Amino acid sequence: MEGGGSPREGGQGAPCAPPLLELWRQVPPPKKPKKAVLFxxxxxxxxxxxxxxxxxxxxxxxxxxxxxxxxxxxxxxxxxxxxxxxxxxxxxxxxxxxxxxxxxxxxxxxxxxxxxLGAQISWVTVFLTEYAGPLLIYLLFYNCTYYWGFAAWMAYYINHPLYTPPAYGDEQVKVALAVFLFCQLGNFSIHVALRNLRPAGSKTRKIPYPTRNPFTWLFLLVSCPNYTYEVGSWIGFTIMTQCLPVALFSLVGFVQMAIWAQGKHRSYLREFRDYPPLRSPIIPFLL
Incomplete structure (x- = not known):
């Protein structure tokens, strides 16, 4: 028969069947059964x-x-x-x-x-608690032994049952207490004046001068009147208690504050050429 032929010989016949290998590739692999989870x-x-x-x-x-x-x-x-x-x-x-x-x-x-087991503490807390005590105690005494030691010594003698009252009784206590309070008020006034000397946010250093507050007039004679008032307070406390440890505390405090005042006075002289020449570090005309 003319024009006939197998499907492989012409393009008009039925398409060839896919090879067996291709059919096998198209078949999806069987799914693996899921294992049952035993809860x-x-x-x-x-x-x-x-x-x-x-x-x-x-x-x-x-x-x-x-x-x-x-x-x-x-x-x-x-x-x-x-x-x-x-x-x-x-x-x-x-x-x-x-x-x-x-x-x-x-x-x-x-x-x-x-x-x-009860309330538990973490190891971090235990570590901090163990080491915080020694560190805190050390820091409290570092540069503070002077205050802590003398405070304990003075308190022991002043509050002891055998403590002897001042020789002049209540009159001595009242006068000395007035001196103590007067000097404390002066010390506070000096600190306020020094705080107001430098505006907030400014690093400019200025020479401190007296203000309208009479307690600040001591700036006319000394560079560190706050130390002067501090020494005066402890002298008043020494007279008020008439106690030897208090007197030693005042003496040691005066020596230390004199050293600080001299250092600050020298700093003022180096920094300011027009610094008032009549000023002394802590005691007018003497020291």
């Missing part, structure tokens, strides 16, 4: 009373004791994980947080016993 049930009992505290359903087998503690704390927030002790036996040892449930000698329904 655990965990009941948590009180180790002392055997009372059931919590029941956890569908716990994954690879869950750790830490995971179980977290789930348990959701039901009982007052027992956060750090204060929980879970064990297999009421009197047994505590399980470790990293222990895995499926590796424990329990069935699919596991029974754990709970004990409250």
């Amino acid at each position: 655990f049930e965990v009941e948590i009992l009180d180790a002392r009373t055997r009372e059931k505290l919590c029941f956890l359903d569908k716990v994954e087998p690879h869950a750790t004791i830490a995971d179980i503690k977290s789930l348990f704390s959701k039901a009982h927030p007052q027992w956060y994980p750090a204060r929980q002790s879970l064990r297999l036996d009421p009197k047994g040892r505590s399980l470790k947080d990293e222990d895995v449930l499926q590796t424990l000698p329990v069935g699919t329904t596991a029974t754990l016993y709970f004990r409250d």
